Amino acid sequence: GLVIAGGPDVEPVRYGAEPDPRTGPPARERDEWELALIEAALASGTPLLAICRGMQLLNVALGGTLIQHLEGHTAAKIGAFGEHAVKPVPGTRYEAAVPEESDVPTSHHQAVDRLGEGLMVSAYAGDGTVEAVELADDRWVLGVQWHPEMGQDVRVMAALVAAARDNG
Structure with missing residues (x-):
């Protein structure tokens, strides 16, 4: 499996x-490199966990597009993690891993706006912010x-490990 992080x-x-x-x-070079990694994972069917950025x-x-700035999803202190609840969408891969609403460590000021092609929302924050997405197909x-x-x-990390094991 592949992890693309913050x-x-x-x-x-x-x-x-x-x-x-x-x-x-x-960070143009990093954007280019990580977009290429994502495209390669999608093309090859490699299990992919995409974290924050x-x-x-x-x-x-x-x-898809992004909301460039939103309030309330970072800690008051720069570089620290806040915490808020996310609620899974029933029937999703995320909900299979984490079936209940749970508090998560968070630090972001940008978020998904218009969904990319083939993606579906799999969790929301209380304010309606998209907190998880997944492909709607078998990958x-x-x-x-x-x-x-x-x-x-x-549980999210364990789900990636299980998917990678099943894929190998």
């Missing part, structure tokens, strides 16, 4: 937008807006 904001030109003043500086890149790779591709590696709940 980092700088995706350059808005990648999804046809003008930069918001609150959007961070571009990774979920945003997955959405952009499939033609194991899951994007989560939070950082499961920073919390105590290992």
Whole structure:
């Protein structure tokens, strides 16, 4: 399996937008490299877990757009993780791994706006923000807006490991 994780904001030109003043500086080489990795994983059927920036890149790779700034999904202290609840969408791959509403470690100011082609929402925050997406087909591709590696709940990571084992 492949994990694409957090980092700088995706350059808005990648999804046809003008930069918001609150959007961070571009990391063009990283965007290009990670988009190529996502496309290779999608083409080969490699199980993919896209975390935070990774979920945003997955959405952009499939033609989706991003909300460049939203409030309330970071901790008050820069560099720290906040926490909020996410609610799974019934019948999704994410819900199969984490069936109940749960608190997750989060630090992001951007989010999915228009969904990329073939993606479906698999979890929402209480304010309606898209918190998880997955491919609607048989490929194991899951994007989560939070950082499961920073919390105590290992079910998302375990689901990736199981998918990779089954794929191998």
